[in-house]
Amino acid sequence: MPAVVVAGARQTGKSTLARQCGPEGRRYLSLDDLDLLDLARRDPDSLVRGAEHVTLSEVQREPGLLSAVKRAIDSDRRPGQFLLTGSANLLMMRRVSESLAGRASYLTLWPMTRQEQLGRGKGGRWEDLIETGDAGWRDLLGAEPADAEDWRALARRGGFPVPAVHLRDAGEREIWFDGYVRTYLERDLQALSSIAALPDFRRLMRAACLRIGGLVNQTALGRDIGLPQPTVNRYLNLLETSYLLVRIPAYSVNRTKRLTKSPKLYWGDTGLALSLAGESEPRGAHLENLVLQSLLAWRDARLGRAEILHWRTTVGEEVDFVIETGDSLLPIEVKATTRPRLRDARHLKTFRDEHGEMARAGLLLHAGTLLEWLGPHALAVPWWRVA
Template identity: 70%
Template sequence: MKIIHVVNPLPRLVSGALADRLAVMPAVVVTGARQTGKSTLAEQLVAGERSYRTLDDFDVLAAARRDPEALVGGNEPITLDEVQREPSLLSAVKRAIDRDRKAGRFLLTGSANLLLMRQVSESLAGRASYLTLWPLTRREQRGLGSAGRWEALLNTPDQGWRDLLATGDGHREDWRALAQRGGFPTPAIELSNPAERAIWFDGYVRTYLERDLQDLATINSLPDFRRLMQAACLRLGQLLNQTELGRDVALPQPTVRRWLNLLETSYQLVRLPAYAVNRTKRLIKSPKLYWGDTAIAMHLAGAEPQGCHLENLVLNDLLAWRDARVERAELGYWRTTLGEEVDVVIEAGGRLLPIEVKATASPRLADCAHLRTFRAEYGSKARAGLLLHTGTSVEWLTADVLAVPWWRVL
């Protein structure tokens, strides 16, 4: 057994949410892609000492398989790291909680979405609260422990947005540099040049393919799986068409579907659903495809930063913000049969906030067209449109569309 002590890494956005949940629920489950900082977060946030066991340790993994009751027994708070490596352990956790529902007893972390894993039969319903740890947001990388100014935008009347965003803690930088370093703590914070990061990204992908995937499913051809990843990363920001994707990599559609689900389960791939008033229609419309980390996506695709990567950066920040909230917000994109499209729509508090992302320093009136169409479609339910660009000006391009630099929001 290893005892962990509190350290002082960068503050994380979910810190408050995790502490609140540990004070209420017998178990809290923190999931996210490998190397997002889950173990470090567990060390940072838990006051005092608690026992720590990781299933990356083969002895602990063997114990989890041989005698899970003994592993989770005892009255002291315990952190179990990488629990997806032995899903049956959750049944032992359930039984332990049913004997003693003391708050904060279990802190579980995993590098896969346990609720999407077929091997997981125990969801800990009513016993656990779930949190997702996404890669570092830009503000987390700056030591601010937060996401973009989405909460402030939602809480400020539309007419006050310009004053809100023209001032404050905006820190200008080249979005391409942010996209290329991504949000994983090691390449984003500790590595200083592209060559070092390329070595890290290559090792990350190899580890993911050769080890982490084997915890989730049997892949009969890792080269084919890697080609699918590369093809997906070349389609960021596009509607997901599994048949076309399969043709590109010479794989049958059922295989593409299964492997994309694995990528989503392990927090590599992100599907952004369509927004529609009818929630059933959201489920049947094609999602748009993005990646959990822009730097990994560009490494896999061998691509330079493009407009889709700026969209992906904004979405990554929104995902981190959304999943740290107590009150759930929904994210989607909006598209008409005529091809009119809004990149992201935030649905929160019964209102809609449409966002368009443009990799241009000089937004034009024409860039507002789809935002204004959206507002006309949804009337009083829609907030003013937000057009994020790469320049420096904060201005109302029309009475209902505010153009603002991306770095004043993220």
Template identity: 55%
Template sequence: MSEFTFTPRFASGLLRKALAVSPVVILMGARQAGKSTLVQHEPSLVDHLYLTLDDPGVREQARLAPDDLLRSAPRLVLDEVQRESDLLLAVKRIVDADRPRQYGRFVLTGSANLHLMRQVSESLAGRATYVNLWPLTRRERLGRGEPGIWSALLSSPAKEWATLIEGQAEVSVDWRESVRESGYPVPALELPDQEARALWFDGYVRTYLERDLQALSAVGDLVDFRRLMRAASNRLGGLVNQTEIARDTRIPRATVQRHLNLLETSFQTFRLPAYSVNRTKRLIKSPKLYWSDPALAFWLSGASELTGAHLENLVLVDLLVWREGQVPAPEVLYWRTTTEREVDFVIESGNRVLAIEVKAAAPGYADTTGLRLFREEYGDRFAGGLLLHGGDEVLQMSEGILAAPWWRIL
């Protein structure tokens, strides 16, 4: 058996910063995103006792004697804390009793977005710092522990982008291969081929439906939920239309809404908000739906071929990882007019906006239509436009608009 090698994660640096400023640090992300591995291999947590609520004995103690459990060591890592969310009230009591306050005393991990769970966010308000662990970026898979070069692009004028991008020592990669590898560490780094990954995804979804989902909320009809997952995966990058999903799946609309919320709470999906600063154009304001891992979305869909939406999703996950490390965090949005002119992603940072269009094929001038319209609409705030594509060339398409291979950015 090969020796385990820890893959550096961008979130490690964010975790270390959070330990220095907060008594409770909550590391959140989808199951199998790498949370347990990170907290067990992070050097700054070497003095923390590691316990997991996947252990029935630990879970029983959390229910019956939570204060004793939390005082079992001066510093503690509690893994999968969403399995006993009432434990967080005991965390609050102990943190409030500490004088002086002990920063970094508790590190909690969860496969659910605890920030969206009202009882959790209220009990730990002002006491916790949240860190999200998204699936691996391309550069993380290569061992670099980072997302793409978004900060460098935002801090440089658009006229310097070509030099900046061409200076990246990257090797051309087929985006389809990168999507299929997955962002979850096991299929991405350990499994040899697509057949093995398909088996892994099957087990992943079964565990998610039968255990993780039930820990969040009782779902009576798992067949309906699985059908909803497939419908959501087939709408990758599309507007969230609950009425349409309800009609196509024959699931009541109220149930569709609840199931979509559960997918998002458990970090399986992400709803991308619209950039709705309205100047002269009428804009769409509904969110768009993406998955945390486009490989899982592809497997769930049952489709035979990847589409450009999967490349879009790959870019979005990289943007979300990058955003985690920015203070203040920029907005990641999309823009679409009622006449269906669109920009896939808009990064709003301060008073500047970076517009990004994603195309799977080699770029053409027509592919910049949305970017040029966005530049016309928001010229005073327009930092520049990027057309990320599946080819190999860096091309100046228009003033302030550059086409670049996706793999030179991510």
């Protein structure tokens, strides 16, 4: 492609990655530089005219620059000319009228997974599980040595590189997260949309953090914090556009129904979510969120299409995550228990019974050390052997 767009939340490492990519001598231009931002607004064509291997960072700050990039590409379609980074999902921004369709490929950089924090260039064992028959899962996961880890420590530090890797003290991380939120509210958010009542927005962020793993009910959320439903909808969309909030659609055989069923709410980073909510002790939902972060990093790095969904029936039976690849469904249940039991996997059996040959055996990810089949429908696996 003539252009590659790397998007993700602020401070996930996009600029560091972009500076290290591509041929030596590549020009690097950041719209965080106010002089460059002003030039991009007044004369965007001058920034990209005759460009050969140029990186444009934080392009969401001036969406009009994308039209100039389009014009440059249409006059010269050599691959790899433009590397664009942005701290917002350009395809979800209302002010972006140019998507570079047919001219750019899009990549998402999520916060660091546990495997990446350990120095391994992967997001988990998900692809291995997809490619291996169910009967071979236990041998696959037990063959390699794995480092057990307390999931609560990982949840507290999250996946942003600075607090996850470089800061070891909880107090220092809290200062970092507080500064991150202030910067987001006072600068990044205003670049996306005008928000007059920042205290209301921050209150919604806190309420959303306290509802991790729950179904999204905008009316109830608005009632709890004193905001009308349309405002709640707008604020949630802004958080999702910023890659801070993640909504997981519901699985249904009828793909149209997935758009109408209630999604589940998670955050892009557990450390930030805990800080915003004022919670010192992670809950079971935060372990779910950690597993999801690993799944998202894997999904958005693979070439084949995969969907991450959740499943819930009208009588309350539910499975935390369902990986859909082609005609195959892999259900995953996450429990914070250290002693998984057969009853913990009962909804995995229900899911498999309902979906027949499409459904593979399920995974019961837990906080203990047991790696064993609980029955033909579910393998109990320590979360750290997969995520």
